[in-house]
Amino acid sequence: MRAILLGPPGAGKGTQAETIVKEFSIPHISTGDIFRQNIKEGTVLGKKAKEYMDQGLLVPDELTVELVKDRLLKDDCENGFLLDGFPRTIFQADALESALESMNQKLDYVINIIVKKELLVERAVGRRVCKDCGQTYHISFNKPSKEGICDNCGGELLQRKDDAEETVTTRINVYQEQTEPLIDYYTKKGIIVNIDGEKPIAEVGKEIVAKMRNK
Numbered sequence: 001m002r003a004i005l006l007g008p009p010g011a012g013k014g015t016q017a018e019t020i021v022k023e024f025s026i027p028h029i030s031t032g033d034i035f036r037q038n039i040k041e042g043t044v045l046g047k048k049a050k051e052y053m054d055q056g057l058l059v060p061d062e063l064t065v066e067l068v069k070d071r072l073l074k075d076d077c078e079n080g081f082l083l084d085g086f087p088r089t090i091f092q093a094d095a096l097e098s099a100l101e102s103m104n105q106k107l108d109y110v111i112n113i114i115v116k117k118e119l120l121v122e123r124a125v126g127r128r129v130c131k132d133c134g135q136t137y138h139i140s141f142n143k144p145s146k147e148g149i150c151d152n153c154g155g156e157l158l159q160r161k162d163d164a165e166e167t168v169t170t171r172i173n174v175y176q177e178q179t180e181p182l183i184d185y186y187t188k189k190g191i192i193v194n195i196d197g198e199k200p201i202a203e204v205g206k207e208i209v210a211k212m213r214n215k
Contacts, residue, residue, distance in 0.1 A: 001026050001080035002105060003212070004087070006182060007113030009171045010120035010127075011197045012204065014136075016113065017084050019205035024212070026080040034067050035059065045070060065095040072103065080108075088179050093186075109212055110186040113197035113204070117172055124168040128157040 001024045007013045021028045035053065038046025045067050049059045059067075068086055071077070087093040100106055115123075126139040128148075132155030137144050144151050161167070186192040193211045197204055 001082075001109075001212070002100075002107050003080070003082050003109040003111060004107060004186075005082060005084045005111050005113070006179070006186075007111075007197060008115065008117075008120055008175045008179075009168060010124040011113040011115045012123075012201065013084055013113060015201055016111075016205055016208055017082055020082050020111070020208060020212070023209050024080065024082075026082055027076045028082050028084060029068075029071055029077075029086075030084045031059075031064060031068065031086045034071050038067060038070075061089065061091050061095065065092060065099065068096065069099040069103075072099070072105075087182065090181055090185055093182055107189075107191055110182075110192045111195060111208055111212070112183055112186075112192055113195050115197040119198060120172055121165060121168050124163050125159075125165050127159070127163050129160055130155040131158050132156075 003020070003026075005013050005017055005020070017028045020026075035046070035049050039050050039053075040046070045063065048063055049067065052059045052063075064086065068083070072081060083096075087096050097107075123138065123141070126141070128137045128139065128144075129135070130137075130150035130153060133150060133153045135150050135152045136142075137150075137157055144157060148157050149155075150157055162171070183192065193208070195204060195208055195211070199207070
């Protein structure tokens with residue numbers, strides 16, 4: 001099971017990724033995790049990525065592709081993977097396809113979670129994260145038992161800086177400009193699975209699993 005998870009910021013990709021990896025026993029792979037792991041381990045690719053990140057620059061496509069390909073060669077990806085946050089552009093999608101071909105592999109699914117922009121902003125602005133364990137909540141949709149306190153560990157719940165309305169709107173606009181073209185790209189390849197991400201979380205998860213099993 002080799003899949004990509006697409007969707008704008010606030011669409012619930014992280015939550016649904018948990019459902020998918022549990023259901024199909026495949027690793028959840030995000031570019032952020034790959035960067036952090038390589039930097040932590042001091043790999044050659046990690047050192048290159050750190051040079052860009054330390055300057056506040058985006059890691060170039062070519063280097064990002066190399067890091068992803070290196071990750072997909074790990075033993076835990078033998079039976080598949082779920083990519084989240086990659087590819088972001090047509091260039092990256094073409095590079096990923098070439099990398100998989102060189103590994104005698106191909107994508108099975110591209111899960112595209114669809115949510116209106118207005119709801120995305122509301123979701124993100126209301127999100128709160130535990131500063132200690134990272135558990136996420138929402139002031140309207142997923143409230144903790146006690147306001148401002150994590151149910152899981154009792155830590156303080158905070159709003160991330162990148163969940164401010166202006167920042168969220170910018171991130172959504174960037175997604176629409178750079179990443180939405182991938183929807184048409186993968187539709188033409190016949191592997192996209194469109195999901196209504198405005199339904200309740202559990203319902204969205206069930207629909208994703210059902211479509212992946214029955215496609």
